[in-house]
Amino acid sequence: MITRDAAAFFAHARTLRPDFGPATAQAAFLVAPEGFSLAEQSAQDNRYMAQASGFDAECAMTQHRALHRAMSQVLPTVCFAGDADTPDAVFPNNVFATAAGRYVVGRMRHPVRQREAARADIRNFLGGVMDYAEIDLSTQPHACELTGSLVIDRARGLGLCGLSERCDEEGARLMHEAFGLRATLTFDLAPGEYHANVVLAVLAGRAAIVSPRGFADTGVARAIADFYAPNAIVLSEAEHSAFAGNAIALSVDTVWMSARADAALDPRNRQLLAAAGFQVRAVELDAIEAGGGSLRCCIAEIF
Template identity: 25%
Template sequence: MSQTERLPRNRTYLMCPPEHFTVEYAINPWMDTTVPVDAALAVKQWDLLRTTLVDLGHTVHVLAPVAGLPDMVYAANGAFSVDGTVYGARFRYPQRADEAAAHRDFYETSQWSYQAAEHVNEGEGDFAYLPEAHGGLILAGYGFRTDSKAHAEAQEMLGRPVVSLRLVDPAFYHLDTALAALDDHNVTYYPDAFSVSSQRVLAQLFPDAVLADRADAEAFGLNLVSDGRHVVLNTEATAMAEKVRAAGYHPVPVELTELKRGGGSVKCAVAELRP
């Protein structure tokens, strides 16, 4: 990738504090119910992430947590927004189903155009938007948490072309564990998380992508948030931080060890709001 000047763009995000965060069930390979969560540390780490984003100049709205919904901290999964329209989530597992209503209340109260989903999808966990790539492109993952039928539904509701990408490794069950937007037109991804055909599609669409390896992905190094210059990622992903630095971005490490216990990191905890 060429060493061009990386310019940040102010973003608006939605986060939900982990006041009720525990690992009481296992719905992905990272969740271990035998290891207790340090609740106070989870809140402290989450607040550091929120503060980091605010200090970078971004706006962060906070969604009120709901008792009995321990995974609400993974705010990216509750919906996906483009141009003021919100495609609501419909969760795969019943343990998380009620999160969708909490997100819907937030958007409707904030006067967004909220579209309820008919097909199973887990919001921005399986959708990424690149407004300057090929005229505005949505990348959408399926294979574990989101039904491929949701991709056509999202395209109709959001009016943007959707590229379907098949995830094949259970360790990387959401798109945002295997791919991330680095700016408005380019991505980083771990090729082996995708089917061979999906790898071909990604290589054609993003010839300048930053390629990650399995160690990067297992460190949740792809579960990042970028404003086009600053790449916020967890402190364990040291090799990934060097890869984005070499590509001209500025890595900003944040420690999120407790949230990783539930199978998520920076991006899982942050939904981008696109008015």
């Protein structure tokens, strides 16, 4: 099933058991922010990006190393070298993603990011070392920026896909098929939003962080929150602006977000996360956030 009808989607979703696959990844990889600078093409439709003067490449590298060290305490984490010709490559989850036995290469909207899809080292790692089959969507014409646009409930095999310039209806269909999902809900993001994973996170299949401000139709946000209730964390505008929606569960009991997001988190929402069985781990990433994404954007999961 792939539909815009939230009521039909969640009626079907309520019939599904959380037996689709592991709720969290077995490993992950990062791409170092070498040459980290303003990508002017990406800035055309990413309002979160700082001006060129707001980029500090040395601080970004230091913070990224700290993220790598912290993640390595929880799951195997590989870090690939960056490249000054691909200044957005620090956010690899938009370009590469995995499902059981296969990896998917996305079609990026902007040419500066399309270069990332051609990286032989990452393809050889996933296809050669991991021995995953390849599904290459990068050469077809429809934008589909993988787990930036598509938030996946891995336990149930559900996709929640935000449409924008970075993912159209056909791109959503291609990703639905590539990941082999049971059902996908498509919805329009609010004007000015570029990726669903900035305004929505599904945590280990049993909780969701939702920012209604990021949805063109806030009724869709409410429907998502209702599905994951009582483990639904609804963000305020301040929490939204601090990237609290750009979070990820790397294990069944911990949700990761940036230190900025953690500082903005309302005490009630922190209590809701605790009640759902999650502690919060935070890493300083303000230098990385100048690039218009936060912690979850940095992480490409390996399932």
